[in-house]
Amino acid sequence: MDDTAQRLKTLRQTIDGIDDQILSLLNQRAQAAGQIGHLKTGVLYRPEREAQILHRLKEANSGPLPGASVVFLFREIMSACLAYERPVSVACLGPQGSFSEAAVVRHFGHAAQRRHCDSLGDIFRIVEANETDFAVVPVENSTEGAVGIILDQMVDTPLQACGEVMLPIHHQLLVRDASLPLSEITQVYSHSQSLGQCHHWLDAHLPQARRIPVTSNSEAARLVGNSSEAWAAIAGDLAAEPYGLYAVARHIEDQVDNTTRFLVFGHLVAQPSGKDKTSLVVGVENRPGAIHALLTPLAEEGVSMSRLESRPARTHLWSYVFYIDLEGHQSEERVARVLQEIKKNSIFVKVLGSYPVTVSI
Amino acid sequence: MDDTAQRLKTLRQTIDGIDDQILSLLNQRAQAAGQIGHLKTGVLYRPEREAQILHRLKEANSGPLPGASVVFLFREIMSACLAYERPVSVACLGPQGSFSEAAVVRHFGHAAQRRHCDSLGDIFRIVEANETDFAVVPVENSTEGAVGIILDQMVDTPLQACGEVMLPIHHQLLVRDASLPLSEITQVYSHSQSLGQCHHWLDAHLPQARRIPVTSNSEAARLVGNSSEAWAAIAGDLAAEPYGLYAVARHIEDQVDNTTRFLVFGHLVAQPSGKDKTSLVVGVENRPGAIHALLTPLAEEGVSMSRLESRPARTHLWSYVFYIDLEGHQSEERVARVLQEIKKNSIFVKVLGSYPVTVSI
Structure with missing residues (x-):
């Protein structure tokens, strides 16, 4: 045996020894998770605890494995440890392979059971009826054209927001005839979000x-x-095959970190993890200064806002509806004070929930 | 703090300690894998070594984690350890979310880079030109209607088969109007494979x-x-959304363990793992007893056959073409003797490759 072969053999023995230790630790971990299961009833998944574990390990990681790999692997380890007692079940929009399913897996790991829903109305109803533990719904920057309806349903549901997921999304230029020069394309079709996101490339x-x-x-x-015209569509990879289209340009979005944001809804209230967000819906009167009055308490208490978006109200009870994301958990004193002040200055407030900030991978 | 809270705290501390050890071992593993990388040139992925590791750990596993979880987690650990040096790149058919992509991830883990190909012709060409390390192609029981072309291309390519993947496939009954009673459906469309697989349910x-x-x-x-008739389609979940269809019955396949089989092709020759298969294509004359003569050596040497399938030949050089899977590696003496005998009794033999039997999860 030459020197290289001998070194290869030694390294492989080292790896086998490491694997044995990892295997033993994984089973010890599953056992401890199982014991926690026996202390509790209902859903074992704790969003704040998962977020804390992932933050801690990402921080503690000294490499050479990148932080993203550490977060991915531990997400799956937790998912497997939870599943052997009772898998988490999650409702999501669209078929197998949809962006929403990808968001479920990104958040809950592969061991989570997925329930695919055909309509937005079903998603909340299924969780409300305890048919699944959680629902994952797109709330921002979605190209499925559905965010408006989801926002209305979030106001109506008794469920709590208890997590967020960020999913990277890429756009492709799709055509029927791959040999068609770009200069001959007469029309480009897409959701307005996507047209906006590919603005520079289109120019x-x-x-x-x-x-x-x-x-x-x-x-x-x-x-x-379905057309024989020299048209193109902007869409994700998923849309190419079913319509006989070819991607002639890929990743044409202007921002490389283009993401869709999802919220996780369930019956449980997420406890503070140390790095949280609070989402709320607020109705205000259409009078001068109303928005300013609404936002003043945030500035005074030093609470940051990561999102503010207005939507037309569905009814005439109030005139504007705002969706707001605050940094912090509603159980924190300054956040609680801000919520108190916002209630005074609005016709209607619904706190959708407080939940851990997503752990990026 | 009451007793339950105290026990919960202790268990969580135990888990944190276990996680620290796992994290340290994962990085040690990545380091050792990196050192192996420096001993070698080219592709670091070794199919026989991966299969051996997974078989060994599945065997050694004493629970409570199920074997499937152990295989899944170690596949991902190996994928991450390999990727931090240089990720494996794999060409597959169809868009993001296709069954072929799912097969890539199932075999190479999430850290594998995927190259999505629009046509079957591209897949082999891309690997032949070293643009990706491997290709994953459906070879059996595929509902993408493409297996015939793949089989012909396997004969032409200089690449070697070096792995197999088994992917569970489910069928749904899809209709345009979810309120349509099943008894009013007049026609059901699908690939003949799928119609056959849902035979009992349809009856x-x-x-x-x-x-x-x-x-x-x-x-x-x-x-x-595209039709307003009372028609239904049998297809996977992926096909519902793009065509505005609803799944009114799920998992209607007769066999619960319905799978599509894929082969992995690349430049490398897989060494024996101890549990291998060998795939070959054989052309024989259309004369009485030709097939019997072909198969006699297998019986004599006690080599099992896991698949025998005839296909019409493309040319007139021979009359029948058989695709055969044997159990064992071509470097094993009795397999080598069988191949020798088959060569004597046929016009043409191409050994596609020997590779480890898939590790089931």
């Missing part, structure tokens, strides 16, 4: 093409697939 | 409906989605 590469917003990226792909 | 629930085979399950969904 540079398809200045001549008319941009036509449609209800969803899937709908754009369908239109282009 | 019991849709006896009146005509079964119409089409080129792929996606095509079936497209036809049903």
Whole structure:
């Protein structure tokens, strides 16, 4: 045996020894998780505890494995340890392979059982009826054309927001005939969100093409697939095959870190993890200074806002509806004081929930 | 603090201690894998070594984690350890979310880089040109209507088969109008494979409906989605959303363990793992006794055959083409003797490769 072969053999023996130790520790971990299960009733998953574990290990990691790998592997280890007692079940929008399913797996790991829902109305109802433990719904920057309805349903549901998921999304330019020069494309179809997100690329590469917003990226792909015109669609990879389209340009979004944000809803109230957000919906009167009055307490208490978005109200009870994300947990004193003040200055407040900030991978 | 809270705290501290040890071991493992990387050139992935590690750990596992979780977690640990030096790149058919991509992830773990190909011709060419390390292609029981072409391409490519993947596949009954009673459905469209696989369910629930085979399950969904007739399609979840269809019955396949089989192709020759298969393509003359003569050596040497399938030959050089999977590695003496005998009794033999039997999860 030459020197290299001998060293290879030694290294492989080292790895086998490490694997034996990891295997033993994984089973010890599952056992301890099982004992915790016997202390509790109902859902064993604790969002704040998972977030704390992942933050701590990412921080403690000295490499050479990158932090993203550490977070990914421990998410899956926790998912497997939880599942052997009783897997978490999660409702999500759309079929196997949808972005929403990817968000479920990113948050709960592969051992989570997925329930695929055909309609947005089903998702909340299924969790409300305890058919699944949680629901994962897109709330921001979604190209599925559905965010408005979700926001309305969030106001109506008795469920609590108890987690957030950030999913990177990429856009492709899809055409029927891959040999068509870009300069001959006359129209580009997509959801308005996607057209906006690919603005610079379209200016540079398809200045001549008319941009036509449609209800969803899937709908754009369908239109282009069914037409013999020199049209293109902007959509994700998922939309290409079913409509016989080819991706002739990939990752054409202007921002490389383009993400869709999802919220996790369930019956449980997430306890503070040390790094949390609170989401709320607020209705205010349409009078001068109303928004300013609403936001003053945040500045006074030094509470940051990570999102403020207005939406037309569905009813005439109030005039504007705002969706607000605050930094901090509602059980923190300054956040509680801010919520108290916001209540005074609004017609209606619904706190959707406080939950750990997502652990990035 | 009451007794339960105290016990919970102690168990959580135990888990934190275990996690610290796992984290340290994961990094030690990545370091050792990196040192192996410096001993070698080219692709670091060794199919036989991975299979041996997974078999060994599944065997050694004493629980409570199930074997499937152990295999899943170690597949991902190996994937992450390999990726931090240089990720494996793999070409697969279809868009993000396709069954082929799921097969790549199941075999190479999440850290594998995926290259999505629009056509079957591209897949082999990309690996032949060293643009990716491997290709994963469906070879059996695929509902993508493409197996025939793949089989022909396997004969032409200089690449070696170096792994297999088994992916569970589920079928759904998809319709446009979810309120349509099953008894009113007049026609069911699907790939003939899928119609066959749902035979019993169709007999019991849709006896009146005509079964119409089409080129792929996606095509079936497209036809049903574009028609206002009382038609249904059988397809996977992926096909529902793009065509505006609803799954009104799920997992309607007769066999619960319905799987699609994929082969992994690359430049490397997999060494024996101790539990291997060998795939070959054989051309024989169309004369009485030809097939019997071909198979006699297998019986004599006690080599099992896990698959035998005939296909019409593309040319007139020979009359029948058989695809055969043998148990064992071509470097084993009795397998080598069988291959020698088969060569004598055929016009043409191509050994696609020997590779480890998939480690089931």
